Amino acid sequence: MTTLTHIAVGAVIAKTVLSGHNIHTDPGLVYAVAILFSNLPDIDVPIFGIRRTIRLNWNHRIHSFLHFPLFWVILLVAYQVGVPLNIRQPLTPYITIAGISLGIHFLLDSIGFNRGICWFGPFIKRQMSITRLVPEGKTVMASCLQYTKSMLFKMEVAIFIGCSLYLLVRR
Ligand SMILES: [Zn+2]
Numbered sequence: 001m002t003t004l005t006h007i008a009v010g011a012v013i014a015k016t017v018l019s020g021h022n023i024h025t026d027p028g029l030v031y032a033v034a035i036l037f038s039n040l041p042d043i044d045v046p047i048f049g050i051r052r053t054i055r056l057n058w059n060h061r062i063h064s065f066l067h068f069p070l071f072w073v074i075l076l077v078a079y080q081v082g083v084p085l086n087i088r089q090p091l092t093p094y095i096t097i098a099g100i101s102l103g104i105h106f107l108l109d110s111i112g113f114n115r116g117i118c119w120f121g122p123f124i125k126r127q128m129s130i131t132r133l134v135p136e137g138k139t140v141m142a143s144c145l146q147y148t149k150s151m152l153f154k155m156e157v158a159i160f161i162g163c164s165l166y167l168l169v170r171r
Contacts, residue, residue, distance in 0.1 A: 001108040003039060005156055008163035009108065010038030013101055015167060017093075025093050033094050037101035041067045041109075061115050061127060068121035072102050113152045114143055 014034035018027055044064040061067045076099060080088070088095075109117045114136045116129030127133065131152060137143035147153050 001111070001156055001159075003042065005108065005160050005163075006038045006042070006105055007035055008160050008167070009104060010035035010101055012163045012166055013038065013097065013104065015170070017097055019170070023093050029094065030097060033097050034101050037098040038105050041072075041102065041105050059115060061109070061117055062121070062125050065122065067109075067117065069102075069106050069117075069119060070121065070123075072099075111152065111155070113147050113150055 011031060011034065014027075014031040017023070017034070018025070018030055042060070044060050044066045048060070048064075065071045076095075079095070106117055106119075110119075110128065110130050112127070112129035112131055112133055114134055116127035116133055118125050119128050120126075134146065134150070137146050
């Protein structure tokens, strides 16, 4: 899914957490954490540069450790084991929100068009997707055009509109 959808879903996660749970958190920080972690697996794209990213032979979902769920699981386990309880305790709501946001990012990316996600990367670099993957176009432009004509694009627009309505309408 695209960055816009990940941002919208992150904001929905934050709003849902804040409206549904009576937890002592800073609302601004909840939004920041949810939106940041909803996009963090894709952060390698601006880091490595757009030029590298649009090269069709470089797929950040295969070539970047940030897009392997296992990396985040190891990080979380290291945090649980390595950070003292008195430091962890006040951070628990934020870490939970971060984990949920990351998980939902990977689930959304599992609804793929050209690319899926390597759930078992870096050990098994096979892209998996709930939907049937379509071979990429010969150029980035061709792939983008192909995508905008797909059912998946319509679905992504629907998710984005749904999230926007939820954020605007629901108190
Ligand atoms: Zn992604």
